[in-house]
Amino acid sequence: MKIAGHDITPAELRRRTGDTSSVAGIRQVVLDNGVERGVRAIELRTAAGLEIDLLVDRALDIGDARFKGVPFGWRSGNGYRHPGLHEHSDEGGLSWLRALDGLLVTGGLDHTLFGGEVDATRYNYPPKQTVSHGLHGRVTAIPARLLEAAEIWSGESAVLRVKGEVIQATAFGEHLRLTRTYEVDFDGHELRIHDVVDNLGFEPTPHMFLYHLNFGWPYVDEGTEFVAPITKHLWQSDSVAEQGASYRLLPAPARGFVEQVTEHELVAGSDGLHRVALLSADGESGVEVSWDASTMPNFFEWQNLRDGQYAVGLEPSSHHVGGDGASREDGSMTFLEHGESREYRTTIRILQGSAETAAVRSAIRAIGPQPD
Template sequence: MTDIKTWVLTDTAQGIWMEELELTSPELGVEGASVRKRVLRGGLCDGVDVIEVDNGAFQYTILPTRGMGIWRGSYKGLDVGWQSPVAGPVHPGFVDLQDRGKLGWLTGFDEAIVRCGLDNNGGPAVDIVPNNMGVPSEVELTLHGRIANLPAHRVEIRVEPGDEPTIKIIGIVDEAALFYPGFRLHTEISTTGGANAFTIVDTVTNLKATDAEFELLYHCNFGPPFLEAGSRLEAPARLIAPRDPRAVEGIDTYAEYLAPTDGYIEQVYWYEPLATDAGATLAMLRNADGSRGVIVRYNTQQMPCFSQWKNTASMGDGYVTGLEPGTDHPNSKTFEREQGRLMSLAPGASHEIEMAIEVQDTATGVQAIQEEIAAIQGSSPTEVRREPLARLSG
């Protein structure tokens, strides 16, 4: 294959929207691969566009209707994702972000990978910004922001030539309002034939003529078969600190996981990651015997912060852990601003983020990842704080 192949699924500016499309290996030019676009019908899923990518080994589903998130995946029969109490994917039309004290985001939360941002990536908060008259005014920020509940206005499938042709799903999502910040998320989600990974390259652009702060966090959520009693999180870190008194209770076992536990209350730990000189780093959730692992790769020059969310509740309540790289920590926006962690974009400027999700399904593969983590850690000690740090918890 020498030419780029493109199929436009959605382009609102051109009046294009394709309800169904199925591409097989001969059309894609990638052995064993397929891509299918369809629309879900019925219940809370009604009207949700899904794109199902199969590279011959790794299958994953992208949700253009929900901010180009990754709903779930499977690598050689190993589920990548989790079992949420929410029967999704939920159409954003059924999600009231203001519900339950601005916690309505949770009524649509069941993805394996969901973006939190772009105006806010943390908890509900009140921020002070200039209104249309230039007067500082209060605005309410809802849990984890709006981007995951906004649809893409342009979506295409692209296959790029090479020794290993690349299958890309490209989407554009705008988060904008009159008198308030305006951002564009351009995402490319790509893989190659038979690969054990897929890559996400996101570019966030400030659409307005004034500087704009932004936040972005990737809520990467995994349950069984990677999460079980005795599973561990492995990640190179300079410092690890509990978020709050509840997290302090588990500080001695922050890296270890329980079996599903009735009544479990979440625990969150803040990490200051270590990385290579180029900023490359990773985190791995591995099962108890080290025979399988799921890995999040990212770059600290693009996302300097990392959070670990432990929620080993009963299966029915959501047995899951989150590996969460971000531009800052998911505290209130005002607190992150005070700590100097908010990123800002000049008019028309962009910030690019690249991350990857990888699966290892053998003990040898998991061991190789652990050695990679150990090499980044090197001789640097990990400082584990036994109490919340004022500069990290707000």
């Protein structure tokens, strides 16, 4: 393993410390103030300087994210609200925005994107003819059941692994399970996410899934470059034409900026992965996100560039921007039968130095072009 500039074996490391958690490890904590009070969290720290906070009571999403003390995850100001404070149906279904905070906010499990009312007669419960969805669904406000939080040592290496499950269920409705696993190498600077969603119920159940991956300052700043292999823009919010901010080179924060959202059609690499990156203006730092294109073929770029909210969201998605109703109409909705599942694999990698950022830019450019 590479630790503090030294190549060292686990045996030699143990000779030099009574507890390897002095170098890297896992710690379980409970947040205890304000709207976060009572929220369980798990801190992952690697010897390379990657620090990830996992929010057990918020669907095992990702909260704070730092590398060598520098944040790359976005903080909105909402705080990591206890799920008991969540207001699913308020504000016309937009109250999800009050829970939007941290590096990863998951959308799903039966609905993502903007809300609405859809048919529910498949559940065969006469009083429930329809179901109403809010923005990005219910899962983010459901606590996880922690299954594992452990260091896994094997030969000359080790990984830190956290695993949990989230059940989204109601009588006479969906009964879906998200089994979520995170892994980081003991001395690594990338985070691997493995999610499996399966149907525990006995009716065919709609399933949609989205990662709202939110990156903030200083990884997002004036001149930050968004790099992706894009064939065309499938959809853009009206604000793109009205404001004209570049989707490729980010401007500075602006007072009253209206969010810009673009659905990009990406080209997958020969390995079956989609790859995108955010690269700093000086090329000295960046972050690359890659994921399985077969289960998340769609992708949105969210630009929230207003003062006090400055962020870019990179959003792999199982479905297009129209959401539940549109997916049912065009036949693209996923319906899971009893025992059927969908699997999602994603990697978030921190880039260090101009050589790494240049290599990632070249690798993405080799996959496909990128429109101006």
